[in-house]
Amino acid sequence: MEPMATAPLTLSGLNALPGQSFVAALAEVFEHASWVAEAAAAGRPYPTVLALHAAMIQAVRQAAPDRQLAFIGGHPELGSRVRRAALTDHSQAEQGGLGLDRLSAEEFDRFNGLNAAYRGKFGFPFIVCVRRHTRDSILRQFERRLAHDAETERDAALTEIGLITRLRLVALVDGPGMPVTTGRLSTHVLDTVAGRPAPGVRIALYEIGGSARGLLKEAITNADGRSDAPLMTGEPLRIGNYELTFQIGEYFGTKYSDGSGFLDVVPVRFAIAEPEGRYHVPLLVTPWSYTTYRGS
Amino acid sequence: MEPMATAPLTLSGLNALPGQSFVAALAEVFEHASWVAEAAAAGRPYPTVLALHAAMIQAVRQAAPDRQLAFIGGHPELGSRVRRAALTDHSQAEQGGLGLDRLSAEEFDRFNGLNAAYRGKFGFPFIVCVRRHTRDSILRQFERRLAHDAETERDAALTEIGLITRLRLVALVDGPGMPVTTGRLSTHVLDTVAGRPAPGVRIALYEIGGSARGLLKEAITNADGRSDAPLMTGEPLRIGNYELTFQIGEYFGTKYSDGSGFLDVVPVRFAIAEPEGRYHVPLLVTPWSYTTYRGS
Amino acid sequence: MEPMATAPLTLSGLNALPGQSFVAALAEVFEHASWVAEAAAAGRPYPTVLALHAAMIQAVRQAAPDRQLAFIGGHPELGSRVRRAALTDHSQAEQGGLGLDRLSAEEFDRFNGLNAAYRGKFGFPFIVCVRRHTRDSILRQFERRLAHDAETERDAALTEIGLITRLRLVALVDGPGMPVTTGRLSTHVLDTVAGRPAPGVRIALYEIGGSARGLLKEAITNADGRSDAPLMTGEPLRIGNYELTFQIGEYFGTKYSDGSGFLDVVPVRFAIAEPEGRYHVPLLVTPWSYTTYRGS
């Protein structure tokens, strides 16, 4: 998914590079703005990747207002089909993951309308770290940020640029003090009739959006009542609404029937609000009852 | 909904009627089979409505095989549009409540195919007490009963006739010892953050079928965390699959958002298998966890 | 337990009595202070018992400071053995229920020390509505109120007198608008393995005090998983700490053993803080798990 397939750079390597090479190596982190890397080059050596990123962000935040606005204005419009060709490879990969290149005509119109209103008010394109979002949460954020005043919104745009470039930097550089950019969703099924983990329970994870419902993952619990791998991991979790379903009737042999069953498919709906958070959503279950909660 | 709008008969009144009047009064209970009421007339007086119904059922079960089969065979075909005109008023009302008069072409074909296969195997129409069923549970029962041998299925048909006529008798006659023919579904929302019932929670009840999802009821919890009236009552519960949804995010003020919420709409899916049962489905809830169970 | 065994007065009867008879009838409500009833006599007729009590309390609160202090000062010292002979019958019954007449030498000394400190600071005896308290909660309240300033404490004493006299009035008079003076504690055991109430579970209720643990009640759950009668009812609940124990191992046949059991006796400890409240403490239980909560 990441376009960089070459061996990652190391922080110590970056610290030791000649200035120009350092700037070239980080060119893709802040698109079309080599002055950011140039400013960061002067602060070397950096003890952690986190410190390197903080220095680059500081360079942006301390830039002269004109340069800052030009920099913000140089970002691509979100969900704009007509401009898709002009995206850098990174922007294209990020927006593609969200399905912004597969918008329906109606959604395309809605995004276009919001883009136009936003640009009309603020004079630059709407910027959001799409890898941390579902389509629904982008739309909600779009509408919320449209209500900002200019200064608040410029700050919000810079915060999103920080999140976008942090992900790019982490994909590019290896070293001590990596920023946390990934979240995790896991589950655990306890059979409280037998007092032990429930093995063999089929579970499915859906994103449930305003319009759509997309199957993200299927799994079967192992002997410890867990999926072998986390349901989502290795990336930011996308802010949005989700549903886990547990095939409990099948597990207990009490499927929906004209017999005496009660629970069959147990759905658990929840929101993810922290893309870098750990979400553990266990199920304590009998054929007649269950408890679920945000665990840790 | 019931076609009988006249004052109900009383059991003591029935016990005292001349034989012919008794038979006439109960004519609609066993359609086209006045001999059932005739047999029951001889056993009077009955101390309870339950005893009266038992006597009528016994008359059917002890009838000569030919008469019994003719009686079973005189029932209308289920879901058959072409024969709808020939239904007694009662059968029409009962099948109408299930939506069997609003079948899609595909469902109509499926019912027709099952009807034909059933009649081909057993020589009489498929009989089921439709007021105790959803469309889904009728189809499941249809398929299950098609696998029966002749004797088992004749018994199953008589059992269903017993359930149908029990409902008719209860609608017609008032008196001591009424059979239980109604079920009840209720809920209760406890806010375990505050340690008290949760008032003002919007809840909705859906039937969730193979193909469709039908809203049956909406309610808002009162000061005691309950709906003012049971969600379903006064009739048999229809065997089938249901979903209750609780607007918990709205209640706690933690709706799905880019903020810090977790639970918004809490869905609870369950099967109803006992049409005359009491189903109490409480929710103990915080913004981050809940417990639900079949209560009493 | 109540010394009044005669037929209760009715509010309408009181409303119609000559003034002197009214005062005589209510003499025991405000001990040694007939002026309170005299003041209330003038406000008749009262539509509710609540209104009658409010009028009597208002008379006390609006009395001249000297009279009010004399009135407060006329109350008996709490837990004072030497003065027990001087108690009115009502005070004796109330203090007896708490076991203040069965104090150990150490407790007697502690009460005496608090009484002396309190009288030394405020100039009148410590007054508390003992029927709403356990020994422990009285001691805690004693210590808390000793820290009051004079005005706050006079108000606290009058509040307690209101609670004491409300109980006396309710025991004496019957009529519309009775104040709520009783609480209720109940429980309910749900077997979530079977999805139904758990019958035959032995439960016990204890008061758990600083030093002691007193068995208050034993019961066995009925077919509905409840005790036939509430565990406590008909009186104010005593503020304090309690423990319910449920013999769950016995119920499930999984008693503590060298076998494979986990739960045997399930203890649930809780505080009662509202003497006139309804406390429902259910248990949802399997042999390996349980949920309990303050229900309603």
Next chain:
Amino acid sequence: MEPMATAPLTLSGLNALPGQSFVAALAEVFEHASWVAEAAAAGRPYPTVLALHAAMIQAVRQAAPDRQLAFIGGHPELGSRVRRAALTDHSQAEQGGLGLDRLSAEEFDRFNGLNAAYRGKFGFPFIVCVRRHTRDSILRQFERRLAHDAETERDAALTEIGLITRLRLVALVDGPGMPVTTGRLSTHVLDTVAGRPAPGVRIALYEIGGSARGLLKEAITNADGRSDAPLMTGEPLRIGNYELTFQIGEYFGTKYSDGSGFLDVVPVRFAIAEPEGRYHVPLLVTPWSYTTYRGS
């Protein structure tokens, strides 16, 4: 606690030793029965410690009846003060951990009575792996095994010898395929009001015996809602009854009071039946409710 402070033997070392040295190295595993190690020496090399132990046990189980009985009969009497001097160091350490050397006169009499009855019936002393037991569970097992017939009980005694020697072997030898001889008890407190682990909760673990209640451990939950180390680990768990207490009122700031609190100390009582098992006993808690279960 273990008398062996020298560097542990390795399995590969044992496999390579001359026969006599092998027997000498394992002399303490089967006390006073060097023929067991001699038999095992012939089966070398052993791929796992488990296989070595199995071979030694097989030697015992296949020994001639006379030798087997003499071997069983050579074990020390349980709880016998007068014979304590004759115990090997290992037996002394094992019995000491249980407090069998600190018996009250009454308990001493009870043990002595059971020992006498047992020896009278079976002709050899009662053998039990005391490190897997509390005093209560030993007494229960004593009484249960007294009811055995001779053959069943000889088998039970050999099973216990297997458990005892397995612990000794594991303490003595290091290598691949170690038998599992330790259990683990842990807990986890989730604050379901806040949807996160509860830090700073004081917890205590007690053994609750027939007569006594002994504090085993105190801990405070860390940022992840867990104790820094398991509550019990590194040894077999002793079969018996336990209570965990959680200072929930303190955590939520709603201690028992005359205010509005409900939960203060939450006790959870449970039995441990599997000394080598993992017991995880979480608490999901609000100020008004909690759920606990045997987790994993």
